[in-house]
Amino acid sequence: MKLAFQLAYKNLVGAGLRTWLNVGVLAFSFIIIIFYNGLIDGWNEQAKHDSIAWEYGNGQLLHADYDPFDPFTILDGHGVLENELSKNLAPILLRQASIYPEGRMFSVALKGIDVNQTTLKLPTASLKNSNAKIPAMMGINMADAANLKKGDEVLLRWRDQGGTFDAAKITVVDIFETNVPTVDMGQVWIPIRKMWEMTGLENHTTFYVANENFQPSNISGWKYQSQETLLSDLNEIIAMKKISGSIMYLLLLAIALLAIFDTQVLSVFRRQKEIGTYISLGMTRAQVVGLFTVEGSMYSIFAMILGSIVGIPLFAYLAKIGIGMPAASRDMGVPLAERIFPVFGIQLIVGTILLVVIASTIVSFLPARKIAKMNPVLALKGKLQ
Amino acid sequence: MKNGSIISIKNVTKRFPVGEGEFTALKNINLEFQSGEFAGLVGPSGSGKTTLLNIIGSLDSPTEGEALVLGKSISKLSHKESALLRNKHIGFIFQVYNLLPVYTVYENVEFALLLQNIPKVQRQKMVMEALDWVGLASMADKKPDKLSGGEGQRVAIARAIVKKPVIVIADEPSANLDAENTYAILKTMRELNKNLGTTFLFSTHDEKVMGHLDRIIHLRDGAVEEDEIINVKTLTK
Numbered sequence: 367m368k369l370a371f372q373l374a375y376k377n378l379v380g381a382g383l384r385t386w387l388n389v390g391v392l393a394f395s396f397i398i399i400i401f402y403n404g405l406i407d408g409w410n411e412q413a414k415h416d417s418i419a420w421e422y423g424n425g426q427l428l429h430a431d432y433d434p435f436d437p438f439t440i441l442d443g444h445g446v447l448e449n450e451l452s453k454n455l456a457p458i459l460l461r462q463a464s465i466y467p468e469g470r471m472f473s474v475a476l477k478g479i480d481v482n483q484t485t486l487k488l489p490t491a492s493l494k495n496s497n498a499k500i501p502a503m504m505g506i507n508m509a510d511a512a513n514l515k516k517g518d519e520v521l522l523r524w525r526d527q528g529g530t531f532d533a534a535k536i537t538v539v540d541i542f543e544t545n546v547p548t549v550d551m552g553q554v555w556i557p558i559r560k561m562w563e564m565t566g567l568e569n570h571t572t573f574y575v576a577n578e579n580f581q582p583s584n585i586s587g588w589k590y591q592s593q594e595t596l597l598s599d600l601n602e603i604i605a606m607k608k609i610s611g612s613i614m615y616l617l618l619l620a621i622a623l624l625a626i627f628d629t630q631v632l633s634v635f636r637r638q639k640e641i642g643t644y645i646s647l648g649m650t651r652a653q654v655v656g657l658f659t660v661e662g663s664m665y666s667i668f669a670m671i672l673g674s675i676v677g678i679p680l681f682a683y684l685a686k687i688g689i690g691m692p693a694a695s696r697d698m699g700v701p702l703a704e705r706i707f708p709v710f711g712i713q714l715i716v717g718t719i720l721l722v723v724i725a726s727t728i729v730s731f732l733p734a735r736k737i738a739k740m741n742p743v744l745a746l747k748g749k750l751q
Numbered sequence: 752m753k754n755g756s757i758i759s760i761k762n763v764t765k766r767f768p769v770g771e772g773e774f775t776a777l778k779n780i781n782l783e784f785q786s787g788e789f790a791g792l793v794g795p796s797g798s799g800k801t802t803l804l805n806i807i808g809s810l811d812s813p814t815e816g817e818a819l820v821l822g823k824s825i826s827k828l829s830h831k832e833s834a835l836l837r838n839k840h841i842g843f844i845f846q847v848y849n850l851l852p853v854y855t856v857y858e859n860v861e862f863a864l865l866l867q868n869i870p871k872v873q874r875q876k877m878v879m880e881a882l883d884w885v886g887l888a889s890m891a892d893k894k895p896d897k898l899s900g901g902e903g904q905r906v907a908i909a910r911a912i913v914k915k916p917v918i919v920i921a922d923e924p925s926a927n928l929d930a931e932n933t934y935a936i937l938k939t940m941r942e943l944n945k946n947l948g949t950t951f952l953f954s955t956h957d958e959k960v961m962g963h964l965d966r967i968i969h970l971r972d973g974a975v976e977e978d979e980i981i982n983v984k985t986l987t988k
């Protein structure tokens with residue numbers, strides 16, 4: 367086996383340009399695979415981190431009648447939780463409403479939030495510190511869409527407890543920047559106490575956001591969704607992204623493997639005399655098959671070395687400075703930061719290496735198998751078709 | 752196996768499939784070779800010289816009859832056993848040298864020893880000794896494409912002989928060489944034959960080669976026409 371490696375090494379280095387072309391394509395695949403997955407993993411971590419920080423906290427306690435995926439449940443999906451149970455929970459009351467900036471109508475989710483909460487990154491202190499009659503805040507994307515600035519007043523229309531419409535001016539006291547579209551687009555945040563007054567739903571809450579000290583227990587009329595459950599949608603979207611992205615790099619890898627396969631087929635054909643010579647010198651056919659297979663899989667080892675030389679500094683740099691995301695890709699409904707810091711984990715790197723080495727060994731072995739059936743006499747004459 | 756007999760060909764017939772039918776390349780050959788012979792197969796093109804040498808070298812096997820080489824029946828050997836036989840006991844020299852192009856002269860000669868797992872120090876000694884025999888010790892680091900035809904064939908001889916095989920099979924070793932180089936390699940092989948007792952089996956068209964052989968076996972249409980013992984004791988120019 368050691369001999370096969372030595373010989374394969376010499377043959378490859380001796381083959382010159384063709385070797386380096388194969389190695390180059392393979393190394394490129396290596397880098398693309400690791401880069402792409404590193405980017406997605408980085409995005410995944412950032413998206414989870416942001417979702418937790420801005421929306422999910424340490425899980426949510428939802429009113430039993432409220433279903434976040436069914437807007438019709440907003441109307442009745444709220445209730446009052448006993449005081450001592452609501453420890454470590456930041457209440458949010460959700461109502462449907464509309465605002466009328468410049469006379470245009472925008473349907474919004476009006477969210478009342480405890481201004482003293484510190485569980486979420488939402489800057490509720492701005493609401494607390496404002497003297498406005500009804501202070502409100504919103505994300506920058508919402509503000510842009512509605513063409514609202516800090517200090518602007520805008521008419522808000524909502525239904526009270528009885529279902530009758532009511533209207534008042536709200537004041538935009540803060541516009542926050544977040545990567546989490548689900549607390550930004552179509553959302554207007556006001557103090558929950560104000561909302562209780564406005565709607566008559568004193569002490570009512572649609573859902574609570576838990577902080578890290580919260581201990582989930584069975585509370586009748588409420589359902590707890592852990593952080594993991596809440597993140598599972600995000601995980602699914604990211605897993606999908608991974609799969610759709612993998613098609614691209616698997617194609618690239620396939621091209622690289624095809625190049626190796628092609629080289630091997632050609633090698634086995636063109637190097638018949640060499641094969642015959644090996645056999646005449648006392649190698650078994652199996653040993654020659656091994657030699658050619660090792661030669662082919664050594665492309666992947668060279669590619670790994672080349673990929674590391676190019677990739678390690680590149681990846682280290684990217685992991686440090688991050689990768690800018692085009693603004694257009696930012697309204698996918700998934701938290702996406704302006705810069706993503708790719709994460710290149712051991713698992714990803716080892717997995718990729720295994721994938722490439724095993725795949726190139728297989729495509730090297732397939733053509734080399736032919737050697738086992740070769741007639742050494744014809745091989746020496748170079749007369750095999 | 753008779754005393755001293757290392758190759759014994761008994762009623763060997765070799766047929767090749769050709770299209771629908773068969774072609775008989777060797778017809779009922781009977782031959783015996785003693786250890787230390789310097790013998791050649793001579794005959795017109797297509798007479799079966801290469802076919803017979805390939806069978807003796809265990810690269811091919813007879814269709815009928817038996818070929819015993821060092822007491823082993825060629826047609827009964829497994830791939831592994833025949834590889835071992837070639838690796839340890841049979842050296843090949845080809846018309847076109849068949850040196851491995853990416854290896855240096857030294858590495859080409861070393862190859863068979865690598866397969867035998869001989870330790871490095873000993874390998875080095877054996878390779879340099881073999882290169883000395885053929886007068887190419889100074890070219891050890893060259894690649895084959897930098898060698899002349901005569902030098903190339905001498906490297907091939909060194910490669911065949913480095914493992915001190917019992918038999919060296921040389922299929923038209925001088926076909927690509929001029930008279931001077933032919934003489935040089937024959938002289939080398941003759942010395943090895945004398946000093947190491949290696950049996951040499953040639954095939955040749957070359958009158959110059961025939962003049963140096965102890966024994967000439969004339970083949971025609973796959974049959975032995977004449978088995979001529981000449982017994983030249985010394986090699987003269």
Ligand SMILES: Nc1ncnc2c1ncn2[C@@H]1O[C@H](COP(=O)(O)OP(=O)(O)OP(=O)(O)O)[C@@H](O)[C@H]1O
Pocket residue numbers: 744767768769774775776794795796797798799800801802803
């Ligand atoms: N694999 C094969 N298939 C079919 N015919 C073959 C095969 N090998 C050899 N032959 C035929 O067998 C005959 C003997 O071939 P061989 O190569 O032994 O001749 P040779 O005496 O070595 O000739 P040369 O002097 O040209 O080398 C030839 O007619 C050749 O065409």
Ligand SMILES: [Mg+2]
Pocket residue numbers: 800801802922954
């Ligand atoms: Mg021939």
